[in-house]
Amino acid sequence: MNAMSFDPNAQPEPTLMPRATDVRGASLGLSMRLELAESLRSRWFHFYSAVVIGLMLLLVTTGISESRVLGFTGLSRLLVTYIQIMMAVLPLFIVITTARSMVGDREAGNLEYMLAFPISLKVWFWGRFLARLALIVLPIAASLALAAGYGAVKGHAIPWTHIGLYSALLAALTTCFLGIGFLISSLARSTEVALGLSLLVWMVLVALLDLLLLSILIQGQFLPDFVIGIALANPLQSFRTASMILFDPQLILLGPSSYVILDHFGVNGYVIWATVYPTVLGVVMAGLGYLRFSRGDLV
Template sequence: MNPFKVVLRAELQESMRSRWFIGYTLLFSGFVSMIFIAGVTDSYVLGFTGLTRLLLIFIQGCNIVLPIFILMTAVRVIAGDRDSHILEYMLSFPVSLKDYYWGKLIGRYIVVFLPLVFAMILAVIIGLFSGGVPWGLVVLYTMLLLCNSFAFLGIGFFISVRVRSQEMGVAVSLFLWLFLIALIDVTLIGFMIKSRISPELIFTIALTNPVQVFRVVAISLFDPTLTVIGPAAYFILDRAGRVPFITFGLVYNMLIGLSFAVAGYFSFKKKDLI
């Protein structure tokens, strides 16, 4: 059998048997279920109701939880195999570094994205019984989740290759998550506003943050005028427009993930593996 397929299948089987995968699946599926049980789909707030309202809340949860979940699992892949000497064992077989690395990455990507697909399917089923399904919105949001997941998976694999241990990888991931969630959006932007830096420069720097891009694109799917984000809406809509910005968000996050994944691969090839 092709070595790449062997590594891919082994990664899928190992990950799906693990406790984190079960917990990860239950978290997102349970989150959707709890939103429905709480009666949110029957409420009407700011023009949102039914499945649209459910997905709007689901977005806020994904924006915070999804990056750290993916980072925490991705950084353990190669670093964990190195610590447990599985990497040394795998490379004793006729498996190339290319097959090993990309087999692990694609396998983990499938495993990371599957629970999100289950959650979206559950949301669609709920929507069928609560007033209809906005299919275009569901497809766009699923694509956004797909791109955002790949962005942080690529970053996680890069960290996993560069660090010396799983513990160091987890620490780096946690710091990066806090930096993207808090420092860029609160501390850094607050400092720049206080320093009277050009608003255009502030918005541009903010939109280099994949978490912020995910948030704004997700909001734009529900609120075409972006009224909830304030003055930044004028910068985004006047300079780009809604559809080009959504396209930018999807492509940008995929490119972030691909860039870090490729950088991780070349570092993996050159680094002392054992």
């Protein structure tokens, strides 16, 4: 029997250690999968999907694409109506359900269990954010695909450019209010407070859409550019104006304020603004929520 030889100068064989980026990527994927699995089992996602897709089915079955209003007909008329309804439904639903999420987990004791997983708080927070963003955008994409399929069956011209831009605008609006919801959820200490803050934010943004803001500022004799700038800082107003400018490039429905918008932005510039600004605002709000959440009492 031969004895095994031992070389004292031999170097140990190198081992493959996972890189930090790989570990963070795996942890982020784990956090997203946990949030996706939890949300898919909850009632809010199924109710939300039924509302978003059901609205499109309702518009399709009522034959609204066959009517003509302000020159819009076919699939364009259907998309205009759907996008205006979504502007009222989507932000309210997002901010209420999201603002109560982490507060509800804290009150139920689930947050302490979730934070026991071997992942960092940052990865867990942003993984949850990205998972919810994907879950909210998915039914919207399905409804727009349903509209395109309906238009193809009916022989309507399909405005693919408008469908793509509407998808980007809805994703930007979703990111904005999702970030606001995460910020509220990190600030509130109970679900009642979170719900109250959510409704307050929603009512303020709706009230400042047009009439209230313009009447107050015009009576105060402010410059028109300043008044319109304040209005466009409202993500709801930015979304609403961008949805109008796609089918009304001259913004006739806005009256004299259209000259200020078109002179400063132009059609393409304003669509870019209405897409980028709410997205950046939502990410900043979520970042502030993470800072507050990481420095406060987690459980």
